[in-house]
Amino acid sequence: MLLTRFKLSYQLSSYWIFRSFIYLAIAIILGVLSKAIKKIHIRLIDDSLKSNFSGFYNITKLVSDLEKLNKEKQVYDLVFIHIINIDELRKYLDSNIFSQLINKEFESLQNEFHKSEIYSYSSDQYILVIKDNILDDRGIRNLVNHKIHQFVKSNSFDKYSVKFQIKCGIINSNVDNNPRRLIQKVRITSERGALTETSIYIFDKAYYERRQLYYEVSLSLETAITNDELSIVYQPIIDVNSKSICSCEALLRWDRGNGKKIAPNIFITVAEQTGLIVDVTKWLIRNTIINQQNWKMKEKMITQSINVSAKELIDDSFQNWLNEILKKNEMGYDNFNIEITERVLSTNDKRLKESLFSLQQKGCLIEIDDFGTGYNSLKLISTLPINVVKLDKFFIDNLHETKTKILIEYLIGAIHQLGSVVIAEGVETKQQFDTLVQLGCDKIQGFYFSKPLESDKFCLFCNDFDYSQY
Numbered sequence: 001m002l003l004t005r006f007k008l009s010y011q012l013s014s015y016w017i018f019r020s021f022i023y024l025a026i027a028i029i030l031g032v033l034s035k036a037i038k039k040i041h042i043r044l045i046d047d048s049l050k051s052n053f054s055g056f057y058n059i060t061k062l063v064s065d066l067e068k069l070n071k072e073k074q075v076y077d078l079v080f081i082h083i084i085n086i087d088e089l090r091k092y093l094d095s096n097i098f099s100q101l102i103n104k105e106f107e108s109l110q111n112e113f114h115k116s117e118i119y120s121y122s123s124d125q126y127i128l129v130i131k132d133n134i135l136d137d138r139g140i141r142n143l144v145n146h147k148i149h150q151f152v153k154s155n156s157f158d159k160y161s162v163k164f165q166i167k168c169g170i171i172n173s174n175v176d177n178n179p180r181r182l183i184q185k186v187r188i189t190s191e192r193g194a195l196t197e198t199s200i201y202i203f204d205k206a207y208y209e210r211r212q213l214y215y216e217v218s219l220s221l222e223t224a225i226t227n228d229e230l231s232i233v234y235q236p237i238i239d240v241n242s243k244s245i246c247s248c249e250a251l252l253r254w255d256r257g258n259g260k261k262i263a264p265n266i267f268i269t270v271a272e273q274t275g276l277i278v279d280v281t282k283w284l285i286r287n288t289i290i291n292q293q294n295w296k297m298k299e300k301m302i303t304q305s306i307n308v309s310a311k312e313l314i315d316d317s318f319q320n321w322l323n324e325i326l327k328k329n330e331m332g333y334d335n336f337n338i339e340i341t342e343r344v345l346s347t348n349d350k351r352l353k354e355s356l357f358s359l360q361q362k363g364c365l366i367e368i369d370d371f372g373t374g375y376n377s378l379k380l381i382s383t384l385p386i387n388v389v390k391l392d393k394f395f396i397d398n399l400h401e402t403k404t405k406i407l408i409e410y411l412i413g414a415i416h417q418l419g420s421v422v423i424a425e426g427v428e429t430k431q432q433f434d435t436l437v438q439l440g441c442d443k444i445q446g447f448y449f450s451k452p453l454e455s456d457k458f459c460l461f462c463n464d465f466d467y468s469q470y
């Protein structure tokens with residue numbers, strides 16, 4: 001009985017020892033496994049933070065690293081490096097070899113700086129973070145310039161020889177404490193200058209703001225047209241000889257609401273660059289026809305000068321559209337004058353010349369705007385079909401100078417001899433007005449008579465106009 005109890009208790013305790021041993025083994029195995037899984041997990045996460053192409057850390061990792069540096073109050077510089085001839089190089093190199101080459105070259109560039117790290121933005125764009133930099137803007141620019149020029153000289157790799165073309169932007173962490181914004185700013189900085197040259201730029205606030213505005217405007221201009229955010233104002237043009245308002249200039253305004261107004265020379269430039277100018281001008285013509293038909297003028301109908309770009313003039317579909325809309329509204333071409341700025345005119349453009357001739361023959365007066373600001377002013381008036389020359393405000397501002405006065409008198413005489421009429425733009429004072437009349441100028445436009453006015457106010461102004469008051 002005693003023996004049986006002893007056996008039983010022996011069996012029980014060895015059973016528990018065995019069980020504990022098994023548990024321990026399982027715990028050890030689980031521990032090892034979880035460590036291995038953790039390691040794999042970390043590696044997977046780390047791999048997901050690397051570019052497949054170059055093997056460098058990507059932007060997600062850069063942002064988190066920059067956040068850490070910001071927390072530690074470290075100052076650093078970002079150098080955005082854009083390889084602009086990558087597509088050309090790719091044509092001749094195997095993609096595997098190419099990624100190895102990129103990796104090798106950027107690693108050696110990184111080693112050129114004391115404490116730096118390279119990150120991959122995309123396969124052709126990289127960001128170098130330079131820490132502990134004590135150099136000023138000029139110093140860092142010179143340093144990067146020196147290193148980058150070593151980098152872009154011909155590189156031999158395997159049996160291949162490669163030459164990179166690079167555009168760089170540099171920004172200091174003091175510019176913005178938000179890493180994503182800092183990256184965006186340095187990226188935009190690298191886009192300055194001509195497309196095809198190797199160049200290095202330091203962040204410039206004014207340039208960045210211009211680019212941002214351009215971006216904003218190009219995104220919202222199309223909806224502005226459909227949402228009727230645009231409007232038209234009219235500035236009277238006074239005929240000195242008949243002492244009356246002979247015409248007006250239709251000028252666009254863009255009010256984005258909340259008092260946010262965008263100046264026409266900004267959005268017109270964007271519209272010209274993005275091709276939206278055709279829609280903008282069509283909008284203006286459609287609406288200005290409506291306005292003109294609503295004007296209840298005491299006297300004769302007032303012609304309108306419309307600013308158009310060279311792009312529109314050489315576009316046949318635009319001319320056809322103009323023809324249609326005038327016909328539909330029973331309006332003649334002689335209700336409109338076409339203003340084209342001197343800066344975009346070229347005497348060599350055959351299509352433009354033909355288009356101006358054709359509009360002139362249909363009854364439009366052709367006006368050359370901002371005269372004197374381009375580089376071939378005299379050539380233009382002697383070769384293009386010009387009815388009216390609008391002297392730029394620059395000359396009017398300087399009319400008090402004897403030299404400018406002599407020049408204006410000579411220009412007015414020459415333009416008259418060529419059979420064209422002269423309008424002075426930007427006339428602000430009585431003194432300027434009197435001088436221009438004395439010099440033989442035909443027509444005056446400027447704040448001295450009136451600022452550009454909304455349609456109904458312009459109509460009132462015309463009906464109340466009394467030349468003797470000026």
Ligand code: C2E
Nearest residue numbers: 251252264265268284307308309426427428445446447448
């Ligand atoms: P622009 O065609 O030379 O128009 C004359 C500009 O001078 C207008 O500026 C007008 O408000 C301004 N101005 C007139 N008199 C005076 C004055 O006495 N003093 C001063 N300081 N300024 C005066 P705005 O309206 O800001 O237009 C600027 C430019 O934007 C225009 O220059 C034109 O190139 C462009 N623009 C405006 N509307 C249109 C449009 O409908 N189509 C196109 N393509 N361009 C337009």
Ligand code: MG
Nearest residue numbers: 249307339369
């Ligand atoms: Mg104009």
Ligand code: MG
Nearest residue numbers: 369370390425
């Ligand atoms: Mg002008």
